[in-house]
Amino acid sequence: MVYVKRIVLDVLKPHQPNTLEFSQRIAGVGIDYRVHLIVLEVDENTETVQIEITANTIDFAAVQAVIKDLGGSLHSIDEVEVCNEAEIQNEVEAD
Amino acid sequence: MFMLRRIKFLLDITHNRDIMRRYVVVNGFDGALTMLGLIIGFIVSEADDLSVIISVCLGAAIALGMSGLSSAYISESAERKHALGKLEQAMISDLRESAHGDASRWVPLLTALVNGLSPLLISLLILSPIALSIAGVPLPFSPLYSAIVIALLLIFLLGVFLGSIAQISWLRSGLQTLFVAIVTVILIYLIAGS
Numbered sequence: 001m002v003y004v005k006r007i008v009l010d011v012l013k014p015h016q017p018n019t020l021e022f023s024q025r026i027a028g029v030g031i032d033y034r035v036h037l038i039v040l041e042v043d044e045n046t047e048t049v050q051i052e053i054t055a056n057t058i059d060f061a062a063v064q065a066v067i068k069d070l071g072g073s074l075h076s077i078d079e080v081e082v083c084n085e086a087e088i089q090n091e092v093e094a095d
Numbered sequence: 096m097f098m099l100r101r102i103k104f105l106l107d108i109t110h111n112r113d114i115m116r117r118y119v120v121v122n123g124f125d126g127a128l129t130m131l132g133l134i135i136g137f138i139v140s141e142a143d144d145l146s147v148i149i150s151v152c153l154g155a156a157i158a159l160g161m162s163g164l165s166s167a168y169i170s171e172s173a174e175r176k177h178a179l180g181k182l183e184q185a186m187i188s189d190l191r192e193s194a195h196g197d198a199s200r201w202v203p204l205l206t207a208l209v210n211g212l213s214p215l216l217i218s219l220l221i222l223s224p225i226a227l228s229i230a231g232v233p234l235p236f237s238p239l240y241s242a243i244v245i246a247l248l249l250i251f252l253l254g255v256f257l258g259s260i261a262q263i264s265w266l267r268s269g270l271q272t273l274f275v276a277i278v279t280v281i282l283i284y285l286i287a288g289s
Contacts, residue, residue, distance in 0.1 A: 014182050014195065016108040045185035071193040073186055 001085050004058040008079035009051045010040075013072040019049065022070055029062045030055050050078070102205065105198040109175065111206060116260065118210040122163045124253055124272070126214025128279055129155055130221040131246040134239055135283045145238060149225045156218030164211030171203035221246045243280075250276040 013022060023035045036052040053063060067074055106112045130152055137148050179199040183190050190196050224241035228234055234241055251269040258268025 012186060014108075014186065016110075017104070017194075021107075043185070045182055068192065069194055071182070071186065071190050071195045073188045 003056065003083050003085055004060060004080065005056070005083050006052065006054045006079070006081035007058055007060065007063075007077060009053070009063075009067075010075040010078055011049050011051055011067055011072045012046055012075055013049060013067075013070065014046055017070055019047075022049070022072070023051070025066050025070060026051065026053065026063060029059060029066055030057075032056050033058075048075075052079075101197075102201070105194060105202055106205070108194060109178070109198045109202050111171075111198075111202050114171075115206055115209045118163075118167060118206065119213045120253055120257055122159070122210050123213040123217045124250065125163075126156065126159050126217040127221060127246050127250045127253070128276065129159060129214070130218045131243065131250070131276060132279060132283055134221075134242050134246070135280055136287055138239055139284060139287045145225055145229050148239070149222060149229060152218065152222050152225070156215055156222070159218065160211045160215030162211075163214055164207045167210035168203050168207035171206045175199040175203055217249055220249060247273060247276055 017025070019037050019039060023037045027033045027035045032055050034054045036054075038050045038052075039047055040050055041048040064074060106115070133152050133155060134148075137151075142148060176199055179190060179195055182195055221242050224234055224238040224245065228238035236244070251273045254269035254272030255265045257272070258265040261268065
């Protein structure tokens with residue numbers, strides 16, 4: 001089974017909700033979600049942020065829905081880290 | 096619970112909480128002063144039919160409520176639509192399905208409710224001794240004078256509330272609003288009484 005472990009997103013968002021609330025809402029998607037948000041650019045009404053999400057299994061659709069609900073617009077997926085858990089299990093067993 | 100959290104969130108992202116608080120005080124003060132003015136007017140004109148007095152006051156209270164409701168809804172609705180349009184332009188995307196879209200639909204309604212209910216509820220509280228007297232409940236004082244005491248107390252409390260927001264002396268702020276009410280009473284006595 002292939003799981004998404006880490007994604008880095010480039011998102012354009014309104015100033016409200018602020019970055020703290022924005023990160024908290026994304027982290028609220030799952031219990032083990034860790035969110036690292038960096039503000040890259042600030043304009044009059046918007047800001048461009050880079051959001052790094054790490055979790056055991058990232059539900060990308062749910063993350064996207066939260067970003068949309070908060071008024072954000074996903075520009076690009078800059079980095080992805082996926083993992084095949086079954087393969088790891090097999091490698092561990094082979095060792 | 097979810098609904099309350101969502102309302103709080105929508106008010107936060109639109110910064111509307113301060114506006115609503117202002118509406119509570121401004122329109123509540125309007126309601127209280129109007130009722131005070133009407134009751135003093137009845138005392139000055141020596142009207143003693145309580146059912147007529149309460150009908151006139153209720154009419155004014157409902158009109159104040161409706162005026163607050165409709166004016167706030169129309170103005171807030173236009174403001175929120177303007178703000179959403181500006182944000183959509185900046186984001187180059189449709190935000191109708193986002194929290195900002197929800198806010199542009201719900202926040203004007205909530206603001207209108209606060210703006211309309213504030214003078215209505217304050218007026219009803221002021222009119223309660225008159226209603227109790229009509230219902231046959233014995234009161235220690237005349238119903239009109241009891242209503243005046245309640246009106247002055249509520250006006251003082253609105254001042255106290257303002258003082259707590261501004262983080263200044265609650266007593267000074269309460270006395271300031273009470274002073275306005277007393278000046279109003281004196282003016283009515285001087286103008287209508289003569």
